[in-house]
Amino acid sequence: MVVERDAIYSTIKVPNCSSPLAVSFIQNYKSFLFMHALFALVEPKLETINTLFTTTCRDLCRAIHDQWDDFIHCIETGVVPDLEGIDRVKENLQRFLQPNPDRAEELRRIGKAVETPGWFRQIWPELRVILATASGPFSTVIPEIRHYIGPDVSLETLTIASSEAFLALAYDPRDLNLYKVVGSDDVIEFLPVDEPEESRCLAQTWNVEPGKKYEVVLTTRDGFWRYRLGDVVEVVGFDSRDGQPVVRYVERRNMHIRIANEVTTETQLRSVVDATSDLLGGVSEFCVCPDYRESVGRYAFMVELQGNLGENAATAPSSLHASLQNLNENYLRDSLSGKIDVPAVRVLRPGTFGEFREWKIRTSGGAAVGQVKVPVVVWDEGSRMWLEGRVNCDV
Structure with a gap:
């Protein structure tokens, strides 16, 4: 997305997405969660909740729980509240929020049934999947998320990614810590954690060994040269289709x-x-x-x-x-x-x-x-x- 076009982007609502793009420009975390939750609650046919990490998803769940009555009031009146940090996008948010007393009454009848596993399926009967990176330190919140979504909604991990590069995709949706390294324009190398931290010890994607742990080292087209990400993965095998390593996330190396x-x-x-x-x-x-x-x-x-x-x-x-x-x-x-x-x-x-x-x-x-x-x-x-x-x- 081109920075110079931010003013245009903030007026758009992408089809099949509950939130208008203006929500993405909110820098205050609580307000950001509130507005995503508000527009999601307006939509009774919501099928997917997609967050970067499970911790963000858990925070979204708690926002819905803690401010339930406020959300119903906003949906009923169609008024975006005065939240911290939304001034420059509030007008664009308001354009997409219309009074919806029927949906407000529906939510009021459902009530805040947080003690019952699967409360979110009452709110969104068509909810099918939560997408969020769920491995490593993000795994501890999984039981709490599962309580909100119940047994009929799947939780699927996404990627191992960073601001610097896209490293791996989920390999098996049923396994929340299994990823396949992606072939890309970036060069991904592997430094064995039990060998000297020297370039001569680097392994390439085709000669890593199953069962060994490696730190990911990255060279990008944008100027990073053998940049150490600090993420440690364990190689468990290779994909039979293209030979790329299949890995599990282990930890941060110096954590x-x-x-x-x-x-x-x-x-x-x-x-x-x-x-x-x-x-x-x-x-x-x-x-x-x-x-x-x-x-x-x-x-x-x-x-x-x-x-x-x-x-x-x-x-x-x-x-x-x-x-x-x-x-x-x-x-x-x-x-x-x-x-x-x-x-x-x-x-x-x-x-x-x-x-x-x-x-x-x-x-x-x-x-x-x-x-x-x-x-x-x-x-x-x-x-x-x-x-x-x-x-x-x-x-």
């Missing part, structure tokens, strides 16, 4: 936490949270920070829950500790020697990570609303303090 002499990776952190999620009552999103509030350092798991705290939540810190010891022999050694204490589990108030994305967009000076991610490990003091200010309780 880890270290308190003593151990190094705990993103994959290990996700694994122990998955194993402990049910004890806490269902972890929707999380991140980990170093915690030095006591004399011995420890990990602080900052978690947002799908619902209420679980009855056995008090056992979660020791369970996390034991899981980390089983996965990481250096963590085991340092914890037994008293260098690492039992992790803290800090429960954040509902909606915190959605608010975090909005805060990062606002303070970043213009990041795209769909691309802000919560890192699995948070080191910077500003983000850590922001999160700590939203802790509901310590387990």
Whole structure:
């Protein structure tokens, strides 16, 4: 889309899309979600919800839940509310929102049936699929999304992509972490994670080995030369049709936490949270920070829950500790020697990570609303303090 034509694009509504393009020009994250949700709710025949990441989809689900009555009022009156950050596109948004008292009454009869799995199928009987990147750190919100959509709507992952290049497409819709590397004008190379970080060790798409993990290295027509993306994938085989590698996303290469002499990776952190999620009552999103509030350092798991705290939540810190010891022999050694204490589990108030994305967009000076991610490990003091200010309780 040509930047000089933005004024024209913002007046258009693409056929078969619920939202007019003007919504895409909204930089305030909450307002962006509100307007997408509003135009989606107007359309009773909605079939597909397409978001870049599952976390954005989860934020959309919660926006519909939290502002249900506001949406019904807007649909009934046909009035776009005065939201932050929509001034320059409000007129174009208003053109596409007409009073629809029949749809408002239909939604009012359905009610906010969020306790019932599959509420969205009551809102949109023809909803068939949610499209969103769902691998790696985006997998933890899947149970919450499935609660909203129910068993009859499929959740399908999309791609491994970045601002720099398009890397891989979903290979099997039933497997949320299986992708095929695409053949493109960009050159994609693979740096083995267990070999020296030198160009002589690079592998090409035709000689990577199944079962090995590689960091993706990119050369583009636009000027990047052997640019390290930092994404690690595991090769599981090759597509029989064109020979391209089939991969699983593993983690960010340098995303880890270290308190003593151990190094705990993103994959290990996700694994122990998955194993402990049910004890806490269902972890929707999380991140980990170093915690030095006591004399011995420890990990602080900052978690947002799908619902209420679980009855056995008090056992979660020791369970996390034991899981980390089983996965990481250096963590085991340092914890037994008293260098690492039992992790803290800090429960954040509902909606915190959605608010975090909005805060990062606002303070970043213009990041795209769909691309802000919560890192699995948070080191910077500003983000850590922001999160700590939203802790509901310590387990």
